[in-house]
Amino acid sequence: MSRLARLMLGLLWVAIPFQSAIALDPTKAITQYVHTVWRTDEGLPENSVNKILQTTDGYLWVGTQAGIARFDGVHFAVFDHTNTPAFHDDYIVDLVEDRQGTLWIATSNGGVTSFHDGIFTHVDAIGARGGMALAADLDGSVWIGGYGGVTLFNNGKVIKTYTAANGLSGDPVRQLVTDKDKSLWIATAHGLNHLINGKMEAYSTKDGLPRNDVANLHFGADDTLWAQAQNSEIVRLIHGRFEPWKIQGMAGHTVGMLEDRDGNMWISTATEGLLRINGQQVSRFTTKDGLSSDLVTSLYEDRDGDIWVGTNEGGLDRFHDGSFTTYAKEEGLADDQTYSVIQDHAGDIWVTTAAGLNRLRGNQVRVFTTADGLPTNSTWSLWEDHAKNLWVGTSDGGLARMSQGRFTPALPARNDVPAYMVGGILVDGADQLWISTRGGGLVRYSDGRSRLYSRTDGLLANFIYAVAEGKAGTLWVGTSDGLNSIQDGRILSYATNGLSDAEALALHVDAKNTLWIGTFGRGLFRLENGRFTRYTTHEGLPDDTINNILEDSTANLWFGSNKGVFRISRLDLDAVAAGTSKTVHPILFGKADGMKSSETNAGSQPAGWRARDGRLWFPTIRGVVVVDPTRLFLSDRQPTARVEQMLADEAEVNLAAPARLAPGTRRLEIRYTAPNLSSPERTRFRYRLDGFDEQWTPGSIQRVAQYTNLSPGRYTFHVSASADTGRWGTQESTLRFVVLPQFYQTWWVRLLGALAVIMVLLGFYRLRVNWLHARAAVLEERHRMAGEIHDSLAQGFSGIIFQTEAALLRMKRTHSTTVGHVKSARDLARSSLQEARSSIWNLSPPALDQKxxxxxxxxxxxxxxxxxxxxxxxxxxxxxxxxxxxxxxxxxxxxxxxxxxxxxxxxxxxxxxxxxxxxxxxxxxxxxxxxxxxxxxxxxxxxxxxxxxxxxxxxxxxxxxxxxxxxxxxxxxxxxxxxxxxxxxxxxxxxxxxxxxxxx
Missing domain, CATH: 3.30.565.10 (Histidine kinase-like ATPase, C-terminal domain)
Structure with missing residues (x-):
């Protein structure tokens, strides 16, 4: 990507209207929240959840009947007596965090355990027996309640214990809560106490409590104290007296309560599941809706506004507000399969299904069927014309039109209007009605007249998926075999860059008159100024099947696919088309964002709608979904990366002390995380190992770093995390460790090795000097002997040669045999002289240099x-x-x-x-x-x-x-x-x- 493209992308991120989830939208039905369940199969130690707490570091702690689990949004880390000796009992009954960040854990029969800086410690010196209830004071003290009273604990010491002698109503203590005035409220089996400024006050049935056996206490958003006695109604403390809280339709044996930050009251029951009370409106969510159990044992609201629910033998439930809201059968639609959606002149949303036509007016759904005049309940397509008539296409009943609240047949099948499924409807700028059929071609209807276009007229296929109107009156037609255009009665075909024979499922003409074509399995095509550009998964798309295309008000394009709805900025798409970037950077939305199914539907028109308020509607196989592009619940809180575990050759390394890895360590694993409970699937990580990595690794969802055969030395591991926005947090988690050397890798062995090398080099140097000296001596000796040879032996051989030459001159005319022997003697003398010289000099004779x-x-x-x-x-x-x-x-x-x-x-x-x-x-x-x-x-x-x-x-x-x-x-x-x-x-x-x- 070019520098300019990166800059534009960065500016785009800054401009994105992200919104943190600050509470669950009370206008939504509980069924429209993202509901998730975790059980032992997902890592819980046990399916009965007694207590839930989020600590300041972002982790969620889940207390069960078989230990406690720490949850980062992805993985559960379980602690119990088998792996943590500080636990004397695994049955967790209460959790609290003090101002120093210490987690206090109360167990049923094993007292209290604390957790700080990764270390669990059993707390022995407490005045009260057991530890059934906990509370943290604003000054850092911790209150521990159980049998025998309430104990104030600070800095590892018991400060004071309050018992019946101090005015406590009785045993056991069931719950403790502190208020903004630093006073303590104590729920016991024999009444309610208020400890303020060292004075103990008592409340009982005389003060409006329905019973003295108080089980639950809760401070609301307005600091109102709510109380609930065993097997009785909920009451509120008003002007010093408890008053009943009466809500029409609230039934069942209540167990606990939680008021969220928007003032909605959540009630846990023993038999009726979960209740939400908004004003006087009661909503219920039970096992029929997907709750893990109808016996709810604990409630908790985390810092992102999500509601966590612990149940008995069911597991852990969470309700999260996603960016998308779904309307399906649970919300009143006739069927889950939705095909087409529009908004009419009055602002109502209309949705087609195979079981009837649906109208959404606010959150109210009305279903229209054959009883209202529809020719069939199987509705597929919709459009409202300029005269505010609503047209409805059906699967086998032709076209219907709505007038005065009733539907009447329109354009029944005849010669020029084929009896095929009406999959799409469009009214163009000239108020002409275009009707797309599944196999019968395209019909234009205007002023009571119809005109059929089919393959015989030049269309690529009679199976029409989508039509779209461009500027200058051009009509674009997406068929099962490619793209056509119709202008002034002339039909053109487009087959280029992979578009040939492609199923053109969706068409969209944007504000710049650029045509976007979504296909089945061929990706996305763009036609601008006569030039086609193709985008596929190779260029970064999450899916190559594009079912729907919409445009929002901030120059982003939204696409429905089989893998979810994703958004890409127009700048990103332009950069790929211009060749300045190779990939786009989509944000993918799915079930984790409020969709009940990630798969959108295709083939009907309009297959998506941008409403006048800017919200975007998409039909899916489980209801119709809507998203407000200006209110995306993408967390702007930067997650903090944390190193959780180090394994050296599969053995865990104690991180409480400076990490020193044994010599010869071959494989190293560093496991890290970033607590993110609302959208952990979007958390990305990057890491770097100083001393090994030259730069940060590319961002990924991987939560483990692996290294092999690290050289001995000191290392520092860095890891940082990023949330939905793609911005990397400034906070890094670091881990320093040392890889110890083998004995032969120690400095003293290396020093000895260096000395040995030096000695060897000196030895070779000495050998070389000796060799040179010896060579010089040999050369000197050769020079001396050569002189002697020249003066003695050579002169003798020369004399022999001279004499034989003289004899040959005299013997010219004598016997040839004698002459031959004398010649041989002469040649042998010459050769011997040459060989003698060569031997002394140890040099090759002349003949040897050439032969x-x-x-x-x-x-x-x-x-x-x-x-x-x-x-x-x-x-x-x-x-x-x-x-x-x-x-x-x-x-x-x-x-x-x-x-x-x-x-x-x-x-x-x-x-x-x-x-x-x-x-x-x-x-x-x-x-x-x-x-x-x-x-x-x-x-x-x-x-x-x-x-x-x-x-x-x-x-x-x-x-x-x-x-x-x-x-x-x-x-x-x-x-x-x-x-x-x-x-x-x-x-x-x-x-x-x-x-x-x-x-x-």
Missing amino acids: SLLEQLSVMARQLTGGRVDELDIHSSGKAWLMQPEAQHHMALIVQEALSNAVQHGSPSRISIKLDYKPDSLLVQVVDDGSGIHSNISEQPGRGFGLKNMRHRSKCLGAKLEVTSEDGRGTKVSLYVPRLGALARLWRHLRGDSTARIDG
């Missing part, structure tokens, strides 16, 4: 044999691989020594040289058929040195040398060279062995 091993051996063998053998065979097998020049040099000299021995001492007629390459090795073999090597060769003076030199060279290569020979049967020299043997000499240098030499 492969096979080529080098071929040249060498021909020079050494020089026609002295009859057959010389040199061949190679396998794929040759590259080797270090030094390694090739060693192998060549080994072969040279073997050839020299064979030629000089064996007199062979045949010599074979074989190279056999393997992927990881090389076999070099020299085989001759000469006289062989005598067994005592090493004992002869000056003999055996060549074999020693060959073995020394093979050792440098890491190779294996085998020499096999028998007298008179030839010799075989085999050299097995590993592929890595070429590195042998390099490793010798790295070891600093500067004395390594190759003799010869």
Whole structure:
């Protein structure tokens, strides 16, 4: 989304007319509130609810006969003696919160337990036995009543206990309440007491109480004290005396009472369910209406104005005022299935159903049937013309018109008006009546004449869903096979961008003459200035089926779908059409907002209506619903996120102390919430883990964060929550924790590791320096020996070469055989001089720099044999691989020594040289058929040195040398060279062995 689009969206949020729920609208029937029930299946510890209280942190506490539950709007956290040792009894009888935010919990036989900062504590030192009643004083003190009187408790100490000796009427104490004057009212089984300024006053039947056994007390909105004795009527304290409260129609055994902030009195009964008294009007809600039980045990109004009801063995009920109000059979409609809705000139709302036509005048519903002249009770469509005539389309009785309170048939089926269901009616600006049928086409009726349009005239289908009039007299027609337009008798078809063959269920022309088309399963289409734009779930729609389209007064479009009614701003839709945003941001409304069913109905017209007061009406499969766009009950109270639990490798971490996670923790879960009792489904969360996350996670409804394999270190977890408006709260909940390191991750182990690395590097450095020093020494020695060779051995070889050249000049004309031998001697002297220099310098001979091993051996063998053998065979097998020049040099000299021995001492007629390459090795073999090597060769003076030199060279290569020979049967020299043997000499240098030499 572009920066401009985000800015416009932000301004839109600010302009949204949200309204916090401050009470239940008393004009609504109880059946029109959002009613929800929670039982043990939803997480309650037990279905008998004795007491309900919302604490200042937003949680709802529910006391039952089997423990207490803390509710955040989504989940119940249950506490009882099995998981909380501070509870000595699980039967909860009373709850109160003091000014310090401590929750006090009274149990039937286990005394009192307190809860503060996540810790439960059993309260031992109380004067009164048991703890049947609780009250909190304005100065922070807590009153505890039970058997034996009433005890004042402050700062963990008993301040004073009041008993019969102090004027208390008797035992047991049933209820305690405090008033604005900081005085205490005490209901007992033997009368009512008022403790004010340390003085105990008593009230009894003499003062107007119906009985002395007082069970319930309640202060109303005007500070009036209401009281109710066991099995008796409700009374009010007026001018020091209790007066009966008489209401016509209020019957049943009352159990308790609650006056809400609007002055409505809610009464709990033992057999008649729940009563609401508004003035003198009594409304009843029982199990027949969905109440969990007709025995109501507790009542409570939360800070959002919702009414909570605890019942016996039934569970927990809540009544919530939603943004939508539903009128269904419970409110007097003929049927739950509603199809079409309009408002007439008098302001009445008309609704069609299959069981009759309904008129809503205020909250009063009247049903019209065949008894009132309708041709059939199955009504489908409506419209009021300019003459204030009401037209009604039916399923099988054609069209009817209302006149003077009665309906008469109109336009019966004939040739030009097909006998099909009349699904839609529209009166255009020219006062022409357009009648949509289900299979018979579209009929125009004007001045007593009718005209039928069908497929033969160019319509895409005869099944007509909707018609809408645009500017300049264009009539848009939605059919089961796409969109048509009719203007000046000309019919056009539109098939583009997925609209082809689409079922066009709903049409709406807005104030800018833009056409909006709702389809079945194809999403929403927009036609503006000849350009179509398509919106689907990919662009953010909650549903791809659009049943209804309406526009409110603040440039928002409202859509009915199978998943609820949703609203999208026109700016949001424009941004997608302009390409500056990829998605829209709808607000979806459903059952949680007052609809009895989230599914709206489609196919009849008008399938929705904007009334003159701005309210929007939608037909659904369970009644017709209405919403005031300017009074949406979307909470403007920012929920406060709270971390509730941390699990490390599935084990719970104690958050009361600084969290330290064990070394090697692999999986971490942080569970969080934000108490929101009225609309928890709209609460969204974002979180960030300092030390791991670079930014906030995208907002989601997820209530758990998971991390795996966190590195050792200190972390801070942040979480914040957002309500319906999309604004993130400024308050964050944070959790700091430490992941402890493994021993090898500690600082001292890392220090030792760093020192070890430094030592290794120093060792390599020392090896390198030694190698360089040794190399320098070798180079210096080579330089010295090269000089000596040049001055001595080289000069000698040069003299031999000079003499052989002179002999050749003289022997030109002599025998050719002698000349050949002298030439060979000359060439051998030259080669020996070159090899000597190369060996001393440990450098590759010139031939080696240019030839492969096979080529080098071929040249060498021909020079050494020089026609002295009859057959010389040199061949190679396998794929040759590259080797270090030094390694090739060693192998060549080994072969040279073997050839020299064979030629000089064996007199062979045949010599074979074989190279056999393997992927990881090389076999070099020299085989001759000469006289062989005598067994005592090493004992002869000056003999055996060549074999020693060959073995020394093979050792440098890491190779294996085998020499096999028998007298008179030839010799075989085999050299097995590993592929890595070429590195042998390099490793010798790295070891600093500067004395390594190759003799010869």
